Amino acid sequence: MEYETVELDDKDDALVIIDQTKLPGKTEIIRLKTAQEMWDAIYLLKVRGAPAIGVAAAFGIYLLAKQIDTADYSTFLAEFRKQKEYLDSSRPTAVNLSWALKRMEKIVTDNRDKSVEEIKRLLKAEADAIKAEDIRVCKTIGEFGLTLVKPGDGILTHCNAGQLATSKYGTATAPIYLGEERGYHFRVFADETRPLLQGARLTSYELHSSGVDVTLICDNMAATVMKNGWVDAVFVGCDRVARNGDTANKIGTSSVAIAANYYNVPVYICAPTSTIDMNTATGADIHIEERPAEEVTQMWYRERMAPEGVKVYNPAFDVTDHSLIAGIVTEYGIAREPYEESFREIFARKENAEYD
Incomplete structure (x- = not known):
């Protein structure tokens, strides 16, 4: 690192x-x-x-x-x-x-x-x-995110919203890194994040290298660790936030949020204001990139693991409904429902800060 x-x-x-x-x-x-x-x-x-x-x-x-x-x-x-x-x-x-x-x-x-x-x-x-x-924004997101958890908490994250996804600190991992510096000793669970394994290859790699207590789990184990009471909060990044608070993030994030909602675990999206798109009304308006089938059928295997000719659907992202999100952590504060109103307040703070 x-x-x-x-x-x-x-x-x-x-x-x-x-x-x-x-x-x-x-x-x-x-x-x-x-x-x-x-x-x-x-x-x-x-x-x-x-x-x-x-x-x-x-x-x-x-x-x-x-x-x-x-x-x-x-x-x-x-x-x-x-x-x-x-x-x-x-x-x-x-x-x-x-x-x-x-x-x-x-x-x-x-x-x-x-x-x-x-x-x-x-x-x-x-x-x-x-x-x-970017560096300043990530650190500030980390400071706001740290107010949402307490020392010793269990945190689950999906994909990689860490230092490797930013210039420094990351977005979803920024509270984890700052907490580590301040002796919070979080217990982190990192979803492997199929099919490209960013959680396994990147998040667990960078957190482990930094001395964070991190446990790698398969994506379909997230609900189990929540049921066991090991997760106090979910922190994930995102690639686009719609005006109503719907968020597009790496495929599988929506499933994590649904499970977290069932087990009363708050889900926090860590997103710089540059990721909030006020011109996109809802998540339904976000264009979702579809990736090559080979990422699912053979990319990580010595031999092909699916039959030749089988149909593959491989969207890179999914949309998490705003109703499943406890808060969206930005560098100008934490947005909550109703998100459109909250975003306008955050952008007003941003504008005022630029003119101070």
Whole structure:
């Protein structure tokens, strides 16, 4: 965990990431220089987690902008938008991808009176700012999340919303890391998270490496550990929050929330405000990415584990209904029902903070 999840090597014109598809067996640092390499890294989950994708996209589009060899603003803008739309097509569900790219595009359109070289410098500054904000946001989410639990509690998490999904601390794991620093000694249960095993390969790896008391369980064991009274709270991240509080997160999250609701275990979604999409009314309006069948039938097996030709349905995400969620933890406070009203208050706090 001594490596940065996402960083920029400006001198070498490279986006540098940990290839998360190789973890935990091998820590491989890869350097991405072309639009195709960046697109593939995002699509193939070499870099993953909504905040980390946003940071990678910001650095990536900056590097691609550096390669645009023109002094003419209109030509530069057209090529910039072409590259932006290409990167944006890699993961349609994670809102941070489009959020970061739109934020970078705004730098270009707001500074049309400046030279192309100056715009490129401003793009670099904005990408750096997006990463710095991610670190600050995650730590603040951790502080708010820590108010919802007490020392010694059992916490269940699904997928990976940890340091590997962000620049530092993670979102859902931020309360766990801060609690570990302060002697809370949480007992954490990490769902393996089929079919890509982010919980097994990534969450259990990073928490165990950090000295956290973590127990890996199969996804279908979550209800049992709740029934046993071992779980006091569920903390998960998410890739998009709808205006009504419905959240899209890694497939299986909805099942966890349903079981938690039955056993009276509160479910908390840890989400930076950049993940809240007020233009999406409900979870039914969220486009759910479907992944290749091979991820289910053969990806992790020495031999194929399903019959040739069998139909496979492999959605990457599911939507957790807002009624199952006890609170959505943001960097500006904890949102609760009714969520639309609560989000407006949180965005008002954010706006006021920006002008203080």
